[in-house]
Amino acid sequence: xLTRRVPIAALLAFGVAFPLVFTNPAVTTDAIYxxxxxxxxxxxxxxxxxxxxxxxxxxxxxxxxxxxxxxxTRDWGLTxxxxxxxxxxxxxxxxxIAIPFGIFALRVRRHTFVVxxxxxxxxxxxxxxxxxxxxxxxxxxxxxxNFVTATYNNPFYYVAFCIAVGTVVISWLIRRxxxxxxxxxxxxDEDRARGLGVRAMRVKLGAFVFSAVPVAMVGGLWWYFTTLxxxxxxxxxxxxxxxxxxxxxGGLGTVSGPVLGALVIExxxxxxxxxxxxxxxxxxxxGALFLVVILALPRGIIPTAAEHIGNWRDRRRSDDAxxxxxxxxxxxxxTAKESA
Amino acid sequence: MAKFLQAxxxxxxxxAVYALMAAGLTLIFGVMDIxxxxxxxxxxLAAYLSYVLSVHLHIDPLLGLxxxxxxxxxxxxxxxxxxxxxxxxxxxxxxxxxVSYAVAVIIEGALYQAFGSTPVGYLPRxxxxxxxxxxxxxxxxxxxxxxxxxxxxxxxxxxxxxxxFGRSVRATMQxxxxxxxxxxxxxxxxxxxxxxxxxxxxxxxMVFGATNTFNPDSGYDLIxxxxxxxxxxxxxxxxxxLVAALCMVTAEEIVNIWQPTWATAVYYAALxxxxxxxxxxxxxxxxxxxx
Amino acid sequence: MSSLLRTEAVSKAxxxxxxxxxxxxxxxxxxxxxxxxxxxxxxxxxxxxxTGYARADSGQVFLDGKAITNAPPERVFGLGIGRxxxxxxxFPSMTVLENMLIAGQHKERSxxxxxxxxxxxxxxxxxxxxxxxxxxxxxxxxxxxxxxxxRKLLELxxxxxxxxxxxxxxxxxxxxxxxxxxxxASKIRELNAAGKTFLIVEHNMDFVMGLCDPIMVLDxxxxxxxxxxxxxxxxxxxxxxxxxxxxxxxxxxxxxx
Numbered sequence: 001x002l003t004r005r006v007p008i009a010a011l012l013a014f015g016v017a018f019p020l021v022f023t024n025p026a027v028t029t030d031a032i033y034x035x036x037x038x039x040x041x042x043x044x045x046x047x048x049x050x051x052x053x054x055x056x057x058x059x060x061x062x063x064x065x066x067x068x069x070x071x072x073t074r075d076w077g078l079t080x081x082x083x084x085x086x087x088x089x090x091x092x093x094x095x096x097i098a099i100p101f102g103i104f105a106l107r108v109r110r111h112t113f114v115v116x117x118x119x120x121x122x123x124x125x126x127x128x129x130x131x132x133x134x135x136x137x138x139x140x141x142x143x144x145x146n147f148v149t150a151t152y153n154n155p156f157y158y159v160a161f162c163i164a165v166g167t168v169v170i171s172w173l174i175r176r177x178x179x180x181x182x183x184x185x186x187x188x189d190e191d192r193a194r195g196l197g198v199r200a201m202r203v204k205l206g207a208f209v210f211s212a213v214p215v216a217m218v219g220g221l222w223w224y225f226t227t228l229x230x231x232x233x234x235x236x237x238x239x240x241x242x243x244x245x246x247x248x249x250g251g252l253g254t255v256s257g258p259v260l261g262a263l264v265i266e267x268x269x270x271x272x273x274x275x276x277x278x279x280x281x282x283x284x285x286x287g288a289l290f291l292v293v294i295l296a297l298p299r300g301i302i303p304t305a306a307e308h309i310g311n312w313r314d315r316r317r318s319d320d321a322x323x324x325x326x327x328x329x330x331x332x333x334x335t336a337k338e339s340a
Numbered sequence: 341m342a343k344f345l346q347a348x349x350x351x352x353x354x355x356a357v358y359a360l361m362a363a364g365l366t367l368i369f370g371v372m373d374i375x376x377x378x379x380x381x382x383x384x385l386a387a388y389l390s391y392v393l394s395v396h397l398h399i400d401p402l403l404g405l406x407x408x409x410x411x412x413x414x415x416x417x418x419x420x421x422x423x424x425x426x427x428x429x430x431x432x433x434x435x436x437x438x439v440s441y442a443v444a445v446i447i448e449g450a451l452y453q454a455f456g457s458t459p460v461g462y463l464p465r466x467x468x469x470x471x472x473x474x475x476x477x478x479x480x481x482x483x484x485x486x487x488x489x490x491x492x493x494x495x496x497x498x499x500x501x502x503x504x505f506g507r508s509v510r511a512t513m514q515x516x517x518x519x520x521x522x523x524x525x526x527x528x529x530x531x532x533x534x535x536x537x538x539x540x541x542x543x544x545x546m547v548f549g550a551t552n553t554f555n556p557d558s559g560y561d562l563i564x565x566x567x568x569x570x571x572x573x574x575x576x577x578x579x580x581x582l583v584a585a586l587c588m589v590t591a592e593e594i595v596n597i598w599q600p601t602w603a604t605a606v607y608y609a610a611l612x613x614x615x616x617x618x619x620x621x622x623x624x625x626x627x628x629x630x631x
Numbered sequence: 632m633s634s635l636l637r638t639e640a641v642s643k644a645x646x647x648x649x650x651x652x653x654x655x656x657x658x659x660x661x662x663x664x665x666x667x668x669x670x671x672x673x674x675x676x677x678x679x680x681x682t683g684y685a686r687a688d689s690g691q692v693f694l695d696g697k698a699i700t701n702a703p704p705e706r707v708f709g710l711g712i713g714r715x716x717x718x719x720x721x722f723p724s725m726t727v728l729e730n731m732l733i734a735g736q737h738k739e740r741s742x743x744x745x746x747x748x749x750x751x752x753x754x755x756x757x758x759x760x761x762x763x764x765x766x767x768x769x770x771x772x773x774x775x776x777x778x779x780x781x782r783k784l785l786e787l788x789x790x791x792x793x794x795x796x797x798x799x800x801x802x803x804x805x806x807x808x809x810x811x812x813x814x815x816a817s818k819i820r821e822l823n824a825a826g827k828t829f830l831i832v833e834h835n836m837d838f839v840m841g842l843c844d845p846i847m848v849l850d851x852x853x854x855x856x857x858x859x860x861x862x863x864x865x866x867x868x869x870x871x872x873x874x875x876x877x878x879x880x881x882x883x884x885x886x887x888x
Contacts, residue, residue: 054434104612108619111433114375115571116615122564123608130601170745178736178748181725185733188722195684195704195714196734237560241441248438252431253724283449290442294435295426 012165019157028153032225034266035160036218039167040239041246041258046171047211048244049253050180051204052187053110056240057101057117060124061212063234064097065090065219070140070229071133079143083224084159087217094216095209102208106201118237125235139230142223156225160218167214172255174210183207184253242269249293251300260301343597346476351590353482354551356489359585361544361562362569363493363578364537370513370576371533374424374436378444380563382538385447386412386545387554388455394462401464401546402484408542416538419443420531444559451556461553485547492543493582496536500578509533513576568611574621583622634693635660635797635828636712641680641690642852643673650676652852653690658797663819663829665843667836667863669873672849674832675717678799682714683707694797713795717802717832719782723775727766727785730774731757734792760788764818780811787818797828804835816842840864848872 019028040062048054068090073083105116129137174180182203185193194200223229246265251257269286276282297304365379386408393404423443427435470479500506511519512529520526548554548562569588573580588607596603614622636658643651651673658664666674679685681692683704692700694710702710722730732749735757749757761767764784769777777785783803790798803819804812812835819829819842833839839846840860848856848863850872856863863869 052431054431054437056437104616108615111369111373111375111575112571112615112619112621114434114437115567115575116611118564119568119571119608119611123605123612126605126608130605173745176747177745178732179745181729181733181736181748184725184729185722188724189720191684191704192720192722193733195682195708196736197705197708198733198736241438244434244438248431248435280449280452283452284446287442287445287449290445291423291439294438294442295423298427298429298435 019154025153028157030270032156032160035164036222037266038259038262039164039214039218041243041262042167042171043211043214044243045247045258047207049247050183051207054114055117057121058215059235059240060121061094061215062219065094065216066223066229066234068093069220070223087220090220091213091217094212098209098212102205106204125231128231142227163214163217175255248300251302254302257300257302347593347597348590349476351593352586353486355586355589357485357544357547358589359582360489360492360540362566362581362585364540365566366570366581368534368537372530373433377437377440379566381444381447381559382541383545383548383562384559386542387549390546390549391462409539412542413535413539416535417531420534448556457555459553459555481550488543572611572614572621574623577623580623637693639691641687643688650852656847658830661828663823663843665839665846666832668849673852674849678801711796713790714799715786715790715801719786721774726771727774728770734789760791764788780807783807800831804838
């Protein structure tokens with residue numbers, strides 16, 4: 001648990017000041033993408049990490065948010081900063097879509113659940129290809145925005161920043177709430193949790209719906225920023241897998257884990273993309289990196305680090321207590337102090 | 341009417357090949373609780389292998405199977421040994437998704453590197469001709485594909501139910517701990533099963549490559565279909581995969597007559613509809629409570 | 632004294648195996664009842680039926696005269712029946728205290744979904760119970776780090792959170808060292824003196840004989856004997872069930888657990 005207030009405040013201050021300090025648009029562009037994924041990973045983790053139901057279909061919400069924002073901008077003739085006001089609506093749409101999606105998908109075992117989310121994802125992608133309103137294969141273009149060139153990125157940055165911070169805060173609140181307790185109990189032993197009075201379906205659905213909202217919002221933001229959405233980019237299977245990787249890397253089910261994972265992986269991805277000449281070589285490197293991460297750090301950075309710190313502390317304590325007898329006994333010899 | 345029956349025959353013939361590839365996928369899941377997302381790209385890899393053998397080395401694709409099937413088998417065993425085996429813990433299935441996805445991305449990258457993105461295809465002479473039976477056209481290649489699928493699935497069935505190894509596989513599917521306790525080398529069973537599950541992609545890939553133009557990207561569409569089939573049939577059930585494949589592909593062929601653009605959507609819609617009624621799939625075990 | 636828990640002719644088959652066959656038991660208010668029988672006699676199945684983890688094929692279950700047959704586990708739990716499991720089922724990735732909070736969460740009625748889990752009162756209560764069973768010092772540890780015996784104690788604390796009227800304990804002394812067994816037995820007596828009713832499944836004969844009255848014996852899914860320890864201990868049918876008299880009929884495999 002990052003209960004230390006000072007580092008968090010410092011981090012937030014840094015985040016707020018970032019675009020004012022690093023004015024290079026290339027840098028802020030990368031930052032915007034990173035923040036989008038911080039939000040996505042944190043939201044995804046609030047459902048999948050806490051409940052244990054891995055979803056690979058959240059791109060449904062992302063793409064829906066993107067397309068909604070695009071269609072609304074086009075049909076309502078919005079310009080400039082007005083478009084940002086669409087984002088909460090996009091989030092709402094995401095939540096609404098999540099209700100039938102969740103009711104349908106959450107009735108099954110976890111293994112089947114994953115695949116259902118993938119199937120629904122493909123249904124949405126197909127629909128985007130085939131409907132006229134979504135512009136078919138060519139997708140939807142954003143209108144030219146007349147922000148000041150020098151600080152063009154800044155509005156996007158701050159919107160993304162707010163969404164990301166908001167999502168992380170709510171995720172943290174959920175984790176320490178009764179709702180979060182119920183979710184985690186479902187993750188550990190759903191039947192037993194049910195037997196103790198936990199309304200499993202309601203709890204899972206609630207988390208699922210919540211997780212859809214920020215993802216839909218950043219989807220809309222992403223469309224406006226990249227100025228284009230088409231079925232293959234709005235519904236890109238790579239995104240879901242990348243988000244899952246971020247959460248796993250950082251520590252599935254922790255609050256700070258997905259944030260850390262996104263902060264590590266997205267900039268790395270962008271760096272590789274820009275510096276590795278051959279796209280295909282890039283693919284191979286990316287996949288290999290993926291593998292290394294998952295196999296080497298199965299529990300993620302935060303829990304593994306917490307454990308090492310815990311071990312280190314215990315070793316120091318026992319050294320201080322004198323080395324005459326065996327090291328201090330902990331609960332069962334395993335000081336797995338997974339926190340946060 | 342004739343068109344309808346033609347669609348049905350196409351569906352059954354084509355569906356058999358999908359059934360074979362899906363059977364491999366569901367077998368892997370049944371034994372190891374692993375979802376092998378790479379199955380799609382492995383089919384494409386096998387197709388490329390057949391392509392190289394047929395176009396560059398002038399070996400008939402059918403004969404080429406003698407090379408591709410063992411090759412894919414070895415690759416499957418290698419993947420399991422190197423990566424899947426290391427997955428432990430509660431999140432095993434979810435992690436297997438990520439790991440197999442990573443493997444798929446690597447293979448896809450390699451294929452792009454080696455062959456570029458231009459779609460290729462190969463048509464053995466007999467792929468073009470068809471048998472004219474009772475007013476229907478049965479393309480030879482489809483018949484061959486059906487025959488291959490039938491033979492392979494029969495082989496798998498015999499293996500599972502008539503051999504000692506097959507018994508170990510079934511035991512492991514039911515209870516890994518118990519299987520270990522009676523002396524079954526679960527690791528070896530896992531590796532060999534994964535190998536078999538991948539080896540079937542060799543046959544599927546050969547037919548796929550002969551009937552479609554493809555490039556490294558083709559794996560996505562494939563895997564989404566295979567996953568749908570496997571889920572529809574019930575995870576872990578080979579018979580289910582067979583039934584589901586035949587039904588889905590046939591349904592798609594039928595819809596294709598009237599509305600080609602929506603044919604693929606029907607595919608997924610069928611999945612959604614069936615799952616609404618039977619959450620565990622057609623032949624899947626109905627769990628009393630979701631876990 | 633009137634009966635608190637009663638089952639009437641409950642039958643349940645799993646496929647071809649008849650796990651319960653007309654099982655009729657009765658537990659009176661304030662009793663510590665024992666349920667014994669050879670492996671496969673249907674004891675855990677009966678527990679499962681009573682607490683809603685399994686559906687009865689036929690027969691009824693009554694709580695204080697009201698029929699509760701086939702009620703789902705959460706309802707049974709809400710009606711005042713607590714139950715532990717043979718293989719301890721705790722929530723491994725959560726702390727011991729959080730485990731306790733989950734057990735009591737259904738009582739919390741705060742309207743704010745984001746309020747911190749477990750108000751001060753709930754936490755105090757949980758800590759009290761943890762202290763009562765003796766594992767309060769482990770409150771902040773992850774449940775998965777507990778030893779087997781400690782888990783048994785946690786299960787006991789668990790089942791007490793909801794303050795049930797009757798506790799169904801499934802092998803509370805199984806696999807536990809003797810000193811801990813004594814502690815568990817004394818806790819049971821204390822709680823019983825405070826008004827709680829118990830129905831205990833156990834294989835440990837000393838434990839059962841020393842603690843329970845009446846004792847009911849299940850064999851092949853039916854009750855073959857019922858009464859105070861001395862009577863049951865010497866009942867020839869009971870001895871036959873456990874030891875077998877080696878008669879001519881071939882040994883049939885017992886109902887699988």
